[in-house]
Amino acid sequence: MENTVNLENKVVLVTGGASGIGAAITRRFASAGAKVALTYNSSEAEAEALRDEIASSGGSIHPMQADLSDPQVVADTVAEVDGRFGSLDILVTNAGGLLQRSRVVDTPLSLWEKALALNLTSTHLCCQAALKVMEKNRSGAIVTVASQAAFDGGGHGAAHYAASKGAIVTYTRALAKDVGQLGIRVNGVAPGLIATRFHDVFSTSQGRQATVEKTPLGREGQPDDVAEVVVFLSSDAARFVTGETIHVNGGAGLY
Secondary structure, eight states: OOOOOOOTTOEEEEETTTSHHHHHHHHHHHHTTOEEEEEESSOHHHHHHHHHHHHHTTOEEEEEEOOTTSHHHHHHHHHHHHHHHSOOOEEEEOOOOOOOOOOGGGOOHHHHHHHIIIIIIHHHHHHHHHHHHHHHHTOEEEEEEOOTHHHHOOSTTOHHHHHHHHHHHHHHHHHHHHHGGGTEEEEEEEEOSBOSHHHHHHSOHHHHHHHHHTOTTOSOBOHHHHHHHHHHHHSGGGTTOOSOEEEESTTGGGO
16 A cells, blocks of 8 residues: 655654554554554564564664553653654554453452553553653644444443443543643544454454444454554644544444
C-alpha cells in the first residue's frame, strides 16, 4: 500500500508494540517515517524480530521491556524515549489483555484488579508520563486502545475486561478535555474481532464464524485495519478530532 501519511521525525511510543495489533501499529508508523519506540512484557523474541525487520528497511525502532503497571518503570520508559530521541510526539497505549475468561460470580478480586492494572492503570500511567513531555512542547497526540467489549459487554466471562476497556473510553474523553487547550489531542480505537493471537486463545472458531456472519463487511478484521486508523488519528489529517473513540469492527456493532 502506498504510504500517504508522512510522520518523518515524529517520535512515537507504542505500548505492547511487539505482536498482534501492536506490531501492525509499529510497522505502520515506521513506514510513515516515524522514530518508533515500543514496549513489550514477555514477547522478547517477537520484539527482536520486529526490530530487525524494521531496521533492515531503514526504519528507526527501539524495543524496551517494561511492566507498565509500575509507575516508576513507566516514568523511566518515557524518560528513555525522550532522552534517546529528544521528544515524544505520539503515544499509543495498546498494551492490555483479557487474562482469562471468568463468570462474574466466580471472578476473584485478584483477577479483577489484574485486569484493571493491565488495561486501565497502565493506560493512565503512560498518558500521565507522556504528558509531562508533551505539555512542555504544547503539542502531541495520544491514541488509546479500547475494545468493542467496552460497548457491548464482550463475550462470556469477560466482564472484568469489558469494564476496564469501557473505562478507557471514558478516560479518553476526559483526558481530551483536560489537555486540549495545550494543543494535545486524545482519541481512541475500539477494535472488534481482529485476527490475532488474542482470539486464537480466547475465542472459539464457531464463535468467530458467528461474528463474521453478522458483520456487514463479512470478514474478520486484520491488524493493519486498526493500525491505519491509529496512524490517521495521530496525524495532522485528524488535527480537529479529539475525544473520539473510533469503532474498527466492520460494522459488527450495528446489531
